[in-house]
Amino acid sequence: MNQPTGFRRWIVVITAISAAIIELIDISIVNVGLTDIAGNLGVTIEDVSWVVTAYAVANVIVIPMTSFLQGYFGRKNYYIASIILFTVASYGCGLADNLWMLVAFRFLQGIGGGALLSTSQGLMYDAFPPSQRAVASALFGMGIVLGPTLGPTLGGYIIDNYHWSWMFYINVPIGILAVFLSLAFIDKKEEELNINRSAIKVDTFGILLLAVGIGCLQYVLERGEADDWFDSSLIRWLTIATVISLPLFVWWELRGTRSPVVDLRTLKNRNLVVGSLLIVVVGYGLFTSVLLYPLFAQRIVGMTATQTGKLLMPGGLITLPMFAITGRLLAKGVSPRLIVIFGYIAFATFCFTMSTYNADASSGDFIYALIIRGIGLALVNVPLINQSVSTLEPRQLPTGIAIVNMMRQLGGAFGVAITNTYVTQRTALHRTELVSNLQPENPALTERLTALTQGLIARGINSLDAVQGAYKNLDLIVTRQALMVSYLDTFRLAGLFFVVSFPLLFLLKNKKMDAATAKAVADAAH
Template identity: 70%
Template sequence: MAQQGFRRWIVVLTVVSAAIMELIDTSIVNVGLTQMAGNLGVTIEDISWVVTSYAIANVIVIPMTGFFQNYFGRKNYYIASIILFTLASYACGIADDLWTLTFFRFVQGVGGGALLSTSQGIMYDSFPPQQRPIASAIFGMGIVMGPTLGPTLGGFIIDNYHWSWMFFINVPFGILATFLCLNFIEKQPQEHNIDRSKISIDQLGILLLAVGIGSLQYVLERGEADDWFDDHTILMLTIMAAISIPMFIWWELKTKNPVVDLRVLKNRNLAIGSILVFIIGYGLFTSIMLFPLFVQRIIGYTATKTGNLLIPGGFITIFIFPVVGRALANGVSPRIFVAIGYIAFIAFCFMMAGYNENATEGLFTIALLVRGVGMAFINAPLINQSISTLKPQELPMGIAFTNMIRQLGGAFGVAVTNTYITQRSAVHRGDLVSHVQAGDMLTTERLNALTQGLMSRGMNAFDAATAAYRNLDLIIQKQALMISYLDTFRLAGTFFIVTFPLLFFLQNRKMDPAAAKAAADAAH
């Protein structure tokens, strides 16, 4: 039943805040890994488990939210997830060793994984059918704002406070969200009389999903850092994923009551939309990871300054989302918005690919504003279009599936980005070194300038000459890294260009009221 007036907006504020809180935690720690590693006495490679464990838990739980909501009731499951997320956040903040922190980050990911799909269902349920595109737009705003605000907030905390506050900050919001959920979110009629004895638990499906998707996520997250198949663990988990995922697909299509009903992928819009959502996840998470690396490692911006640059793009997203939602509610074709969003994101990628170490803050701001426009136009319309032709009973699974695919797209993007940067950096370094030869006039001039500069600071001639060669090598490394970043932005734009024609295979259909009502029950 749709909420009314003040009560509706309390529910909206609660569920959007919970979703943003979960998504912020997917990226907030990225800017603090160095400080965390130093504080805990571990390497950067080891501390990356803090990111990996959360992502693995997230991607396992998201597709199972529909089942858990059926079994426990949507309100009960949602509140329990918020409480689990909040308690795990506190435990992460007080952790004093890596593996305790990693364990509670996994637990936090289990709680957080439920917040996306369940929040989306509650949001839809708070609006009458004709206004649900507006609800989708508001929720989509949270999907984009979370990963965007993560580095901004994380950078501020790292530069001014201890890293543990990246987790403690969740606690008051979690307590408030729990209170508001208990008092303002209503149970659906079927939640009052759940007969769990009649609900079949797909134990094998859950096991295969956890092993297959968990292994795949691990391989994508850790592959580059662990030298891919040269590492025994990566090799074994790849084999496990290659066995478990096909078995999971076979079993879910065969069993009567699957934990994830893959039959919904027979729907053309959802199948094509899932590919596009995967690319959106790739673009969203890759750009949020790649931009801070570029401006911090190449130009030398601080974490706080990097985060501040992301704010204008986030604000333009906030302003555009409601406009998009109203247009969708008035019957404007979602394909138009998705096409504009795609073009904007392609423009962002190639704008960034044209910058260098001399780029100004103004140029970055313009590029990020274009990105913000693209994300505002893509998310809600694409999700609406993807699920618009599903039957009402299929919508909860369709929504959960698109959320899982977006997370996998992000993991794929991070893996591709890390690998591509490493490979392209080696290639460009080789190319640059080939132009640095003994006796070459430009090389000699650069070395002499470096040597004279060091001698002017009091260094003797021999040490200055030796240091000049080291400095020249660092300059070459930095230049090779910069060019590899530009290549990676160009690669992301290419992914969007290649998949752009798929938009025209989506059926252009507005979601009917019955289907829109079912979307509200994304978790029941």
């Protein structure tokens, strides 16, 4: 395989980043459109959440198998086939006229999308010589940060102005272009030209254990709160399947087979283990903030989906110059670990800042917090991804990259599960506390009910209905207040995750970057 140079190299870079971004966008883009999809298809919000769950389950199953599938089919073939599957499934999602058709196509979309992250990152690495590998990390980091940020923004705009199906149709032209560019500009590696599939042993049992273990875990995390966790017999059985399958998978891959579908021995590398744990926290923070911020802005402050999405843009755009700053710091010999520390502090600051807001929060307040978040993500992603795989041998890179990406997805799944559960529990707790203060002899309560009643009477409602309406409005006010405080608690909890995991940064082996590599990062970030 000849390493691409000049124009050809940048075509490969653009193709790889575009494929990764559309995959990441599709993880979060439907979140803002679930209400519209549910109404259009005539199903409940609980049922339509399968649209999110199906994609996430398929995604997280395929990601750790990417290394094996690349080796079996050839990276270029597997990459192009995955883009085609993702694109066709996206078109199918847009055409869906019932829930289960949409869920089926979302599952297929997740299978295709699962390959795009790890394979795109591998293509990025191969587009640059080893001395410039940090260039690939910097450029790919942009896609990782911008993807989840653009998802709700784009989704909100589409929902407010077009039919929800365009959230999926928008992938089609990008996918078609990516296929043609991949066919024309991505070369096959030497080992891809002489693949002898008959000599490759397929770890069927390992694949089965991985699919069952990771798939069940993802389902439990995605649907646990909606199904009342262990009150649901399905959740209990899937938890049992997870507890049995994952340890058995680890044993089988290490001891039971000579041809593991995932080379878990790669995890003997300290940087990969520590980096993966830190990336779980980053994934948790990224996906939790993407989920929680729109809910706060829309349900508490009263913003539209479009307004909510637009406020994400400044924070997303600030990441671009921050990559340049990161590169310059590395060029000056600043420790990658130190940069990650500042990124951690910035993200924790975002979480604790959001935990101080209330229903009177302005657009400027949100922009300020989201810019801090964008700075934190840029400072964390570039050096952390690079350091996680920097000490691996070349043959271990595909597995290492797949593990890093899987851990990010699982971190996001844990974040969503923890957020949903914590918000529900804290809302119930705060509502009980607020209701306990509503005593009949409380003059403030009497005054508020009188004002609400008079307001309804002024609108032409008779006095009896006005009194009942006043109590209903008071109930809504209490519920909204309880929900707001629970959101603040959840932002605070996310900040604590960064604080608690902070000591792990000092276990990360600090591989010093030479001047040429550091300069390449700075150049690529411009």
